[in-house]
Amino acid sequence: MQILVDKNDLIISYALIGGFENGIEINEDKIPINFVENFKPNYFLYKDGEIKVNTNYEEKIEQYPKNIDLPTSDEALRRMFSSMQVQIVQGNKMVIQLTQQNAKLSQQIVNLSQEIEALKGGNSDETTIS
Structure with missing residues (x-):
């Protein structure tokens, strides 16, 4: 042990x-x-x-907040729900932007790979020595 x-x-x-x-x-x-x-x-x-x-050991008792202010009115719940919907839409927009950036970067990688192969002078019958 x-x-x-x-x-x-x-x-x-x-x-x-x-x-x-x-x-x-x-x-x-x-x-x-x-x-x-x-x-x-x-x-x-x-x-x-x-x-x-340990003779000095004291067990720690975790204290949790007793009063948590939660909205109780229908109007407050509607505002919270509306705010969460806005956050979801913003999050989805960010995901779309990141997906587009990822696609562009992937295309750039393919283009760079093709340019590297062209600079090496490689061809399909693999007779060129790099």
């Missing part, structure tokens, strides 16, 4: 197969029995060649 530690010796990740750049190889006999089941980033630390539980 390999572990990845941060500058504070806290284990931030581990790999049972493969490894990490700058990872630390750990022998199986040095791994706590409950390591894989209880692993959380920063829950364990690697100190003096041993994996130990």
